[in-house]
Amino acid sequence: MWKFLKPRPGNLTLWQLALLVLIFVFWHVMTTPGLVPTFMFDNDRQAAFFFGEPLKIFARIWAWFVGDADIYVHLWITLAETLMAFGIGAVTGLAGGLWLALSPMASAILEPYIKALNSMPRIILAPIFAVWFGLGMGSKVALGVTLVFFIVFFNVYQGVKEVSPVVLANARMLGASQKQLLRHVYLPSATSWVFSSLHTSVGLAFVGAVVGEYLGSSQGVGYLILQAEGQFDINTVMAGILVLTAFALVLDAMVGRIEKRLMKWQPKAGETEKL
Numbered sequence: 519m520w521k522f523l524k525p526r527p528g529n530l531t532l533w534q535l536a537l538l539v540l541i542f543v544f545w546h547v548m549t550t551p552g553l554v555p556t557f558m559f560d561n562d563r564q565a566a567f568f569f570g571e572p573l574k575i576f577a578r579i580w581a582w583f584v585g586d587a588d589i590y591v592h593l594w595i596t597l598a599e600t601l602m603a604f605g606i607g608a609v610t611g612l613a614g615g616l617w618l619a620l621s622p623m624a625s626a627i628l629e630p631y632i633k634a635l636n637s638m639p640r641i642i643l644a645p646i647f648a649v650w651f652g653l654g655m656g657s658k659v660a661l662g663v664t665l666v667f668f669i670v671f672f673n674v675y676q677g678v679k680e681v682s683p684v685v686l687a688n689a690r691m692l693g694a695s696q697k698q699l700l701r702h703v704y705l706p707s708a709t710s711w712v713f714s715s716l717h718t719s720v721g722l723a724f725v726g727a728v729v730g731e732y733l734g735s736s737q738g739v740g741y742l743i744l745q746a747e748g749q750f751d752i753n754t755v756m757a758g759i760l761v762l763t764a765f766a767l768v769l770d771a772m773v774g775r776i777e778k779r780l781m782k783w784q785p786k787a788g789e790t791e792k793l
Contacts, residue, residue: 589761597769600769603663603727610663618675648734662730680707713777716777728740
């Protein structure tokens with residue numbers, strides 16, 4: 519029996535679930551009046567006020583998805599903002615990275631400005647975007663684009679710069695034009711770097727959407743959390759956080775499947791040495 523319970527790859531999921539259950543049991547005990555150790559809080563209801571009560575949190579989530587079923591509109595808004603931010607940021611980052619990587623003079627001129635923009639905390643742009651685009655989806659998409667753009671831009675820029683000079687020389691010897699080099703050499707190299715950064719890019723687009731909703735919006739899961747915070751409803755705040763966490767995990771799993779499919783052509787580590 520002890521051998522079965524010993525952590526190993528075969529029962530890793532079981533241990534992960536056991537740890538999750540243990541965390542929620544501890545959470546429930548520490549936030550239930552009458553069960554909270556008296557030396558930790560002056561009032562046994564303080565823990566529930568600050569950390570929420572798991573049973574009430576799950577009841578709130580159940581009401582969102584099954585009872586009132588009003589969470590789906592907000593989830594769709596957050597998902598739409600995430601996808602639009604990722605799409606626009608990826609396309610503009612790909613185009614900008616290709617252009618500057620293939621234009622040394624433009625790269626030299628714009629390099630200090632790009633570094634300055636990249637070093638700027640993007641969160642400070644949220645109020646500006648709210649003024650420019652209002653409290654609708656536009657300001658959240660704009661914030662997400664600023665997060666995604668630089669990830670894709672620098673990946674593409676690095677990918678183009680690392681194209682083998684031997685490959686370029688051979689392609690030129692075969693009579694490849696600049697347009698053909700762009701299509702058959704530079705673009706495949708750049709897109710492989712974009713695919714490898716999908717998790718980071720989509721994650722940042724999601725963060726931009728949620729943070730933008732939290733700072734000012736009329737829809738979205740971030741908006742629900744903001745409303746609950748204004749009412750000191752910690753249970754709804756924690757419910758929103760758990761929903762966002764689960765949503766992010768589902769999104770990450772979907773991106774993982776897409777990334778695996780898109781990168782299927784790329785040889786695994788060690789395979790090139792065998793050729």
